[in-house]
């Protein structure tokens with residue numbers, strides 16, 4: 001057997017270490033698509049009742065963990081809903097060989113309005129995301145009405161409202177992430193956020209990059225208040241606090257950073273707003289009680305209107 005010189009071994013080890021620890025690459029100057037605010041009157045058109053119907057239709061499918069029949073059914077439902085409002089969709093499917101439970105296949109769903117950028121290798125100014133999967137729990141039937149369902153319903157209603165103004169709809173790409181939930185009990189660096197991590201790498205390989213990201217999660221219950229990310233840029237914090245007060249959304253500061261689908265996006269340098277219900281005080285979080293019983297149309301409406309007002313006022 002030939003001996004490999006130590007110097008070569010060290011170079012290989014260094015490259016391997018770099019490969020496994022690097023984050024997504026950062027954009028070059030001038031490659032971000034500039035953001036201009038959307039029309040201020042769109043917020044008033046967002047209907048909590050319509051968003052509620054969307055959440056209900058999704059929850060009626062049942063559990064929607066990665067690779068499940070329910071997840072596939074949810075994809076088909078969303079493709080139909082987006083298409084009926086003039087949005088084109090793209091499935092972003094990938095397999096991760098080394099999840100904590102072995103190889104798993106995931107599918108993010110991306111949507112763009114037909115009036116906007118048609119080349120998927122180029123970005124829109126804004127990305128709005130939420131997760132479509134529900135947590136895989138073997139011991140009971142978990143349908144994730146608030147955890148997964150609520151943000152998806154709000155996104156579908158945002159798509160309906162924005163489509164009434166194609167010039168504004170053209171500024172946005174929606175993305176429904178798969179695999180937000182961990183297979184093991186908690187999200188860790190090795191488990192969970194599978195779809196958003198993949199999406200972050202995918203946008204970092206495009207010819208142009210977005211300028212602003214919004215991620216929403218658990219936005220269907222107004223009884224517990226909402227957090228936004230403490231790491232958001234100061235202009236985002238000022239704007240979200242203003243629009244929350246105007247829409248009745250009860251905002252509070254989280255006890256610390258919350259790990260969710262916005263984190264991989266932020267790691268690409270994308271300024272993000274993350275809006276999430278206070279799951280730590282929801283007794284039904286990851287429990288059988290996360291059903292339509294806990295969803296109120298008012299919360300969905302507040303979250304949807306706050307998102308639209310934010311996009312009408314923020315200066316990134």
Ligand SMILES: [Zn+2]
Pocket residue numbers: 135147181286
């Ligand atoms: Zn969850």
